[in-house]
Structures are given as C-alpha cells and as structure tokens.
Amino acid sequence: MRHIEEGESAVKKIVCIIGGFIILFSWFLFGQELTGKDIIARANDLFNVDSSYAKAKMTILTTSGNTRTFIYDSWSKDKGEKNLIRYLEPARVKGQATLMLNNADDIWMFFPRTQRVRKLASHAKKQKMEGSDFSYEDMGGGDSFIDDFEPKRLDDEKIEGFDCYKLELTRKPEGDLSYSRLLMWIIKDNFVPVVIDYYDEANPDLWLKRLVQSDIRIVDGIPAAMKIVMHNKLDNTQTEMEMLEVKFDLDIKDEMFTERELKK
Amino acid sequence: MKKITTCALTVVLLCSLLPAQEKVDLFGYFESQFMGADIQGEFIQLYSNKLRIDLKFTPSDKITFAANFDYITYHGKTLWNILDYLPATASEGIPEEMRAFYVLPFNDRKFLDNAFIKLALNFCDLTFGKQQISLGTGYAWNPTDVFNTKDLLDPTYEQPGHNAFRADVPIGGSATLTALYAPGEDWKDSARMVQLKSRISHFDLTLIAVEKHWRFHDYTKFDAAAMDFLVFPERRRLIGAATAGEILGVGVWAEAAFNDMESTKDFYELAVGMDYTFDFQTYVMAEYYRNTLAKTDYRDYDLNDWMRMMSFEQKALCRDQVYVLAQHPAGDFIQIGISSIVSITDGSLVLVPMFTYSFSDNVEMLAYLNFNLGEEGKANSKNMGNGGLFRIRIYF
Numbered sequence: 001m002r003h004i005e006e007g008e009s010a011v012k013k014i015v016c017i018i019g020g021f022i023i024l025f026s027w028f029l030f031g032q033e034l035t036g037k038d039i040i041a042r043a044n045d046l047f048n049v050d051s052s053y054a055k056a057k058m059t060i061l062t063t064s065g066n067t068r069t070f071i072y073d074s075w076s077k078d079k080g081e082k083n084l085i086r087y088l089e090p091a092r093v094k095g096q097a098t099l100m101l102n103n104a105d106d107i108w109m110f111f112p113r114t115q116r117v118r119k120l121a122s123h124a125k126k127q128k129m130e131g132s133d134f135s136y137e138d139m140g141g142g143d144s145f146i147d148d149f150e151p152k153r154l155d156d157e158k159i160e161g162f163d164c165y166k167l168e169l170t171r172k173p174e175g176d177l178s179y180s181r182l183l184m185w186i187i188k189d190n191f192v193p194v195v196i197d198y199y200d201e202a203n204p205d206l207w208l209k210r211l212v213q214s215d216i217r218i219v220d221g222i223p224a225a226m227k228i229v230m231h232n233k234l235d236n237t238q239t240e241m242e243m244l245e246v247k248f249d250l251d252i253k254d255e256m257f258t259e260r261e262l263k264k
Numbered sequence: 265m266k267k268i269t270t271c272a273l274t275v276v277l278l279c280s281l282l283p284a285q286e287k288v289d290l291f292g293y294f295e296s297q298f299m300g301a302d303i304q305g306e307f308i309q310l311y312s313n314k315l316r317i318d319l320k321f322t323p324s325d326k327i328t329f330a331a332n333f334d335y336i337t338y339h340g341k342t343l344w345n346i347l348d349y350l351p352a353t354a355s356e357g358i359p360e361e362m363r364a365f366y367v368l369p370f371n372d373r374k375f376l377d378n379a380f381i382k383l384a385l386n387f388c389d390l391t392f393g394k395q396q397i398s399l400g401t402g403y404a405w406n407p408t409d410v411f412n413t414k415d416l417l418d419p420t421y422e423q424p425g426h427n428a429f430r431a432d433v434p435i436g437g438s439a440t441l442t443a444l445y446a447p448g449e450d451w452k453d454s455a456r457m458v459q460l461k462s463r464i465s466h467f468d469l470t471l472i473a474v475e476k477h478w479r480f481h482d483y484t485k486f487d488a489a490a491m492d493f494l495v496f497p498e499r500r501r502l503i504g505a506a507t508a509g510e511i512l513g514v515g516v517w518a519e520a521a522f523n524d525m526e527s528t529k530d531f532y533e534l535a536v537g538m539d540y541t542f543d544f545q546t547y548v549m550a551e552y553y554r555n556t557l558a559k560t561d562y563r564d565y566d567l568n569d570w571m572r573m574m575s576f577e578q579k580a581l582c583r584d585q586v587y588v589l590a591q592h593p594a595g596d597f598i599q600i601g602i603s604s605i606v607s608i609t610d611g612s613l614v615l616v617p618m619f620t621y622s623f624s625d626n627v628e629m630l631a632y633l634n635f636n637l638g639e640e641g642k643a644n645s646k647n648m649g650n651g652g653l654f655r656i657r658i659y660f
Contacts, residue, residue, distance in 0.1 A: 094291060201543055
C-alpha cells in the first residue's frame with residue numbers, strides 16, 4: 001500500500017516537472033514578442049506573392065465630386081519584381097500599357113495609337129497614375145518595405161475594427177522611395193496591412209496620404225483586400241480600387257513581361 | 265482612293281452590324297479643332313472636324329486585324345499661300361505667275377490610315393499592311409525616323425500609317441530584331457529597314473539601318489509636265505543608334521543618325537534629351553537637336569530651305585535647336601505647361617503655353633498659344649504670327 005502511495009507521488013512529481021517544462025517551452029515559443037522586422041517580413045510576403053493576376057476598377061473622386069473610372073488588367077511575377085498593367089476602360093486610354101521591371105526601376109509605357117514605346121526614368125514613379133492618388137511606385141511591388149525602410153514596432157492598436165500591430169517605417173539613407181516614413185497597421189490574425197500612412201519626403205511630419213484596405217477575403221489560400229482606398233490628405237481627394245477578379249500563384253511566363261507583350 | 269474609302273466604310277459598317285462577333289472591337293474618337301493666328305495684322309482661322317473610327321478583330325491569340333478610318337473636314341481659311349508668311353529675302357524673285365503654286369490647300373480628307381494584319385508566331389510577329397512606324401527615343405525630334413516628322417507644337421500627335429511588311433523577332437528576353445520593307449513602285453523606290461533593339465542594365469539600346477528613296481524638290485523651278493516642282497530623287501542610306509535610360513535619377517536619351525545621300529551632301533542628325541519629375545509633381549524636359557543639313561546663318565535661309573522644312577523633306581531650317589517643356593498638374597484633371605522651341609543658330613524662339621483638361625472619362629480638351637519671338641528672316645520670326653489652338657476630343 002505504501003509502495004503504491006510512493007509510486008503515485010513519483011508520478012505526480014514527473015507530471016509537475018513535465019507541466020512546468022511545457023509552460024516554460026510555451027512561453028519561450030509564443031511569448032516572445034514579434035519584432036518590427038518579423039512583422040513587416042510577414043506582411044511583405046503577403047504583398048508579394050509569387051505571381052498574380054488582377055482585374056481592377058479604379059475610381060478617382062475629386063474635391064468637386066467629379067469621378068473618373070478606369071478598368072485595367074494587371075499581372076505580376078517574381079514577388080512583384082515584374083509588373084504589367086493594361087487599361088481596358090475608358091476608351092480614352094484603352095490599350096495603353098505599362099511594363100515595370102526590377103521593382104519599377106525600369107518602366108516602359110506603350111501608346112497604342114502611335115504604337116510608340118517610351119522608356120521612363122525611375123523619377124516617373126513619382127508621377128500620379130492616370131491622375132489618381134496612387135503613384136507608380138505605390139503600385140510597384142518588390143521588397144521596398146524591407147529594403148528601403150527600417151521598421152520600429154510601436155504600441156499595438158485597434159483600427160478599422162482589427163487588432164493590429166503598429167509599425168513605423170523610416171526610410172533608410174539609401175532607400176529610393178519618395179516617402180520619409182510610413183505608419184503601418186497590420187492585422188494580427190493574418191498580417192494584412194490594413195492602414196498605411198505616407199509622410200512627405202522632405203518633411204517627415206507632413207502627412208500626405210492614407211491607404212485603407214478592406215473586404216479581406218481568402219483567395220487561393222491567401223488573404224487579399226478586395227477594396228483599397230487611397231486618401232490624399234493634402235488635396236482632399238481619394239482613389240478607390242476595387243478588385244473585380246484576383247488570382248494568385250499562376251503559371252505566368254517571363255515572355256509576358258517583354259516589349260512584345262506590352263505592344264499586344 | 266474612292267474604292268479604298270468605300271471598302272473601309274463597308275468593313276466598318278459590317279462590323280458594327282455584327283454584334284455576335286464578340287471579338288470585334290469598334291472604337292475611336294471625334295475631334296473638333298479651332299486654329300487662329302494673327303499674322304501681319306490679319307486674324308485668320310481654320311476649323312477642322314475629325315472622325316476616327318478604329319476597328320480591331322482578334323479571332324485568336326495569334327491573329328489580329330486592326331484598321332482605322334479617318335474623315336476630316338476643314339472650314340475657314342483653307343487656302344494658305346506660304347509665300348505670305350516667308351521673309352521677303354526668301355520669296356523675292358518668284359515670278360508673279362508662279363505664286364499660285366505655293367498655295368497650301370486644306371481639303372476635306374477621308375482615308376484608311378492604318379489597316380494591317382498581325383500574326384504572332386512563336387518565334388516572331390509578322391505585320392502586313394498600313395501600320396505605324398515609330399522609331400527613335402527623342403521626344404520632339406527623331407533623327408533615326410525617316411518615315412515621320414513631328415509637329416513641334418504638338419509632338420505626341422499620332423502619325424500617319426505606312427504601307428509595309430514587318431517582322432519582329434524576339435531574341436532572348438530583352439532584344440528584338442526588326443526587319444521592315446515598305447514597297448514603292450519598284451525595288452529602288454522602296455524602303456528597307458533593319459533594327460536591333462536591346463537592353464543593357466537600365467538602358468535601352470537601338471541600332472538601325474535604313475535605305476529609302478528620297479525626294480528633294482527644287483521649289484524655285486516648276487515642272488509643267490508633272491504639274492509639280494522639279495524633283496530630284498536619290499537614294500538615302502541612314503545608319504543610326506538610339507538609347508534611353510537614366511543617370512543619377514535623371515532620365516536621359518540620345519539618338520543619332522548619319523545620312524549617306526546619293527547625290528546631295530551627306531549629313532547627320534543628333535538629338536540628346538533629359539527629363540525629371542520633382543516631388544511636387546512638376547515635370548521638366550529639355551532636348552537638343554542638331555541637323556547638319558540645316559544652315560548655320562539665318563541670312564542663308566533660302567526658299568528651298570523653308571519649303572523643304574514645311575513639306576517635311578528636311579526636319580530643320582537652323583542647325584542647332586533646343587526644345588524645353590515644363591508641365592504641372594494644377595488641379596482636378598488639369599495640366600498646365602509651357603514649351604519653347606529655341607533656335608540656337610539664329611537666336612529666335614517660340615513660346616507655347618498650354619493647358620489640358622480631362623472634362624470627363626472620355627472627353628479631353630487641349631489649348632495652347634504660340635508666340636513667335638524672332639526677327640524677320642529667322643526660324644521663329646514674328647512674320648509667322650502669333651496664334652493658338654483649341655481642341656476638344658471625345659472618345660468612344
């Protein structure tokens with residue numbers, strides 16, 4: 001009987017030790033705070049899927065209440081390093097296309113009526129895309145969030161109804177994006193950046209634009225925002241992008257991102 | 265010509281009546297344009313309306329048929345005697361009975377501008393028919409382009425189509441070899457072109473060779489039999505290169521061509537440009553152009569120089585010029601800008617303030633003024649008058 005009691009006591013001790021180990025290990029595994037670099041890396045992966053196709057509707061809303069609507073097809077490959085955009089509507093720009101390679105360091109524009117392809121220098125990335133609140137560099141993919149900015153994690157916040165990590169990305173001296181810093185709110189559950197604030201290149205306190213992503217759906221296993229709105233804080237205008245169709249991880253050939261395809 | 269027009273109209277109408285043909289695209293634009301100029305105290309105006317109908321049929325990924333039909337009507341002052349606007353030194357000595365031959369008429373036109381079939385094979389694209397031939401990297405001037413001459417007041421306006429067979433052969437991912445044959449009356453009268461376009465680092469590079477039958481006219485002598493000025497056809501061989509890229513964040517491009525002429529003197533053309541967009545969205549651009557066929561002293565500009573430039577036989581009157589442009593988005597869908605064409609050779613210039621407005625998704629307006637600020641006899645002389653243009657275009 002005593003022998004049995006001694007055995008039970010030993011089992012209890014082992015269970016306690018194992019339990020303690022599990023608690024310690026769990027704390028080690030999950031209790032570690034994610035750093036800004038970890039979070040932005042996860043968000044960057046979401047932004048830059050291997051390949052994608054989207055058909056989008058872009059609506060520009062001006063201060064005077066006027067709107068302009070564009071519909072375009074876009075393809076990307078190699079985590080956003082290659083991009084091709086071709087306008088479908090309105091008739092005024094139908095057939096115009098933009099090819100961006102090397103993370104938009106190389107840009108070519110095609111004008112169908114003259115069949116002319118024009119190479120643009122990288123400063124053209126600063127230009128507004130068809131007069132919208134998106135610049136070409138806002139549209140380009142690649143690893144610029146990682147390569148051009150230094151992340152710093154701030155206190156978590158709830159925004160747009162989501163529990164979010166909040167990051168401040170400060171441009172590195174060698175960074176070539178035309179923003180001095182970004183504030184980014186990233187949803188804890190899926191690492192989708194739900195809000196991004198853009199600040200002026202010369203004046204880090206001057207708030208230029210806010211991007212808000214919403215209607216997040218799982219497409220081909222990847223969370224994707226079906227609606228993106230860019231609010232221009234200086235001009236009080238906004239541009240809304242609605243995804244009409246999205247596909248990820250497609251087999252897109254490299255030939256898609258050539259001048260030959262641009263002129264199709 | 266009438267047959268071509270009828271055929272084109274028939275094709276367009278047939279296609280518009282075939283809604284079942286889902287792959288047939290019918291689009292285009294209507295453009296209304298007013299030009300006015302105060303020339304030597306007289307205000308003259310020319311009004312034009314243009315309807316462009318585009319048709320595109322893509323029965324498969326590998327076959328495309330595209331065409332466009334243009335109908336243009338002119339109103340107002342449709343007969344311009346060029347001599348009225350030339351310096352006295354150029355026009356003096358022309359017998360009174362010949363002056364009527366220098367009248368430039370703006371007649372209503374209807375024509376098939378582009379009409380081609382494009383076959384996209386695995387190893388190349390083949391294009392047959394009337395098509396756009398856009399060559400070079402220059403914005404205002406393209407030394408390597410012997411097929412088109414741009415209007416310096418409106419350099420991005422579409423160019424006419426050219427009859428040609430063309431093969432574009434992709435080589436690797438970034439190079440293309442293009443061969444083009446533009447048939448004339450016979451082999452000698454036809455144009456041939458070979459072009460290799462590639463990419464090195466962030467620069468596009470193009471090498472080009474063209475052989476074309478060229479026609480200089482002598483605008484001081486009239487050929488009564490041909491009812492035209494005397495023409496001197498000769499073989500023109502061009503070898504050139506073009507590049508476009510970026511240095512220290514500034515966009516740069518260059519284009520050069522040497523022209524080996526069979527009878528007249530050889531010459532070269534060079535265009536070098538740069539552009540930049542500031543953070544505050546202002547875009548600036550400058551392009552220098554040299555043409556050694558043109559004169560170095562404005563007192564040597566003669567009637568042939570003026571007439572050959574106006575009839576696009578040569579691209580410049582003065583040897584060295586600069587085109588500068590600044591543009592800025594000035595509000596909702598409004599762009600304002602100013603461009604200037606400066607003749608370094610004779611010190612004259614033309615100033616062109618401009619304004620564009622996107623009135624709605626498919627309606628855009630363009631307006632510009634042009635002020636010639638040069639002494640009489642110079643390339644941009646006050647004699648050419650000050651004027652402007654207003655254009656409204658609706659796309660469908």
